[in-house]
Amino acid sequence: MSKLPGRGFCRVAPTDLRLGEPLPYAVYDSSGMLLLKAGFVINTQKQLDVLVQNGSCRAEDAPRARPAAALPIATVNEEHNTFEILDLLKIRLKRTFDLYKAGSLNADFVPRIEGIALTIQEACTHDTDSALANLHLDYDTSYAVIHHLQSAILCELIGKKMGVREDSRLPLIKAGLTHDIGLIDIQDELDRQHTPLTPLQRERITRHPADSEWILASLGATAAAWLDPVRHHHERLDGTGYPDGAAGDAIGTPTRVLAIADIYSAMVRDRPYRKAMVSGEAMRKLMLEQGQKTDNRLIHMMIKEIGVFPPGAIVRLANGEVAVVKKRTASSASPLVCAFIKPDGMPMLTPLRRDTADEKFRVEGIVPFSNYRGSIVVLRSLWNRP
Incomplete structure (x- = not known):
């Protein structure tokens, strides 16, 4: 395995990269910029080939052992x-x-x-x-x-x-x-x-x-x-x-x-x-x-x-709540949303999922995200859990 002078990196061994299995270490490019985190699952042969052909690297002291099967590993499927x-x-x-x-x-x-x-x-x-x-x-x-x-x-x-x-x-x-x-x-x-x-x-x-x-x-x-x-x-x-x-x-x-x-x-x-x-x-x-x-x-x-209401759009519901679109559904007019502002304008302690196919929670329109930038931490957290 060839060493990159003065960088503390070594070339990735092709045998360490396997389709459908989590990476045993973080992978970097030749300048030391992070490409993929440890635990990322490579699911296409083309992505695997690109990593190998372009001289991807790992930290010289990175452990090459694969994560134990019992440990939870975040994959792109999640x-x-x-x-x-x-x-x-x-x-x-x-x-x-x-x-x-x-x-x-x-x-x-x-x-x-x-x-x-x-x-x-x-x-x-x-x-x-x-x-x-x-x-x-x-x-x-x-x-x-x-x-x-x-x-x-x-x-x-x-x-x-x-x-x-x-x-x-x-x-x-x-x-x-x-x-x-x-x-x-x-x-x-x-x-x-x-x-x-x-x-x-x-x-x-x-x-x-x-x-x-x-x-x-x-x-x-x-x-x-x-x-x-x-x-x-x-x-x-x-x-x-x-x-x-x-x-x-x-x-x-x-x-x-x-x-x-x-x-x-x-x-x-x-x-x-x-x-x-x-x-x-x-x-x-x-x-x-x-x-x-x-x-x-x-x-x-x-x-x-x-979708008419794409994921990430901020919408007002028929009951007066403000919500963020979480997922598209078969009906573009009725996405799955999470309400985070009450009808009285106060923020919710915990965002609540709403089915907009229910007339009570029907989407009445999109509102500017700039009105709710103060809620960005709460909104981003919705995608940090299943």
């Missing part, structure tokens, strides 16, 4: 674990962007993004509700990180709904994770800015799809299925988009999927010049204003997949 995995993905993606901005990533960039994309597929396979809820409830992580993760997850869900094979969905997830990399160096500045855009900023925004394609190619991305959606995600069916003014059939289906994911994710995040829309309002705006410019069929497919 609901709360998927929620936590999304927190880990935020850290990994932020670190990847930070290293890129510092000029410290070259050959490592593509493997990092591929690893994050594979983990997104894994998380969505086991618990889509928790993955969606984590991002809808997060208004503290930087816009660049949340926006890219949310876009990537929506691309995965729409692609799956369309019946696209798992390996064919992967390039579009990677496109979702990186489509605005051409703005990464000024994104924090844009997030703080309340004044109108300068001419230079407008120029950067207009050319960022082409810049993003060039940057990704320079970092080692070669697949057209990754690069094409990145370059064209701001094209519109009526020819009013940019950078190439493509229209109609010249805009492929993967690009149309990313365009819709990008627009929806931007709408439900706070921006310097406007407050975030609640998800229902964003969906209506998508259909009314963007339907003919993007692809109405795919918009309806996304809405059907994530």
Whole structure:
């Protein structure tokens, strides 16, 4: 087993990684960034291959013995674990962007993004509700990180709904994770800015799809299925988009999927010049204003997949309580929710599950999460238990 100089890490032995069994130790990339926690269960051969091929590492002094069978091990099959995995993905993606901005990533960039994309597929396979809820409830992580993760997850869900094979969905997830990399160096500045855009900023925004394609190619991305959606995600069916003014059939289906994911994710995040829309309002705006410019069929497919009231949305019930959507159900209008605010506006000591198919607890509408940010610790705790 080869040692990494001065790092205190050793290469992971391929024999230590087994499908369907918990990792005996935490796994890191070659720079020492955490990839997977000890106890994580690898359930796909592709994820296993990526970890081995990209030179994943373990701490030199990490015990190689597997956890005793009697010990409880949190796996991705457990609901709360998927929620936590999304927190880990935020850290990994932020670190990847930070290293890129510092000029410290070259050959490592593509493997990092591929690893994050594979983990997104894994998380969505086991618990889509928790993955969606984590991002809808997060208004503290930087816009660049949340926006890219949310876009990537929506691309995965729409692609799956369309019946696209798992390996064919992967390039579009990677496109979702990186489509605005051409703005990464000024994104924090844009997030703080309340004044109108300068001419230079407008120029950067207009050319960022082409810049993003060039940057990704320079970092080692070669697949057209990754690069094409990145370059064209701001094209519109009526020819009013940019950078190439493509229209109609010249805009492929993967690009149309990313365009819709990008627009929806931007709408439900706070921006310097406007407050975030609640998800229902964003969906209506998508259909009314963007339907003919993007692809109405795919918009309806996304809405059907994530629900009228997606996990993590804050809703008001017929009895006056305020609740958070916990799970989608067969009826998109009647999700499973957990009430956390009483009708008199006082917080509940313990959130209560409500069946919104019951007329008494019918969902009357979505309310802004910003009104209840003080309850975030209580809300997140709902995904830390079964």
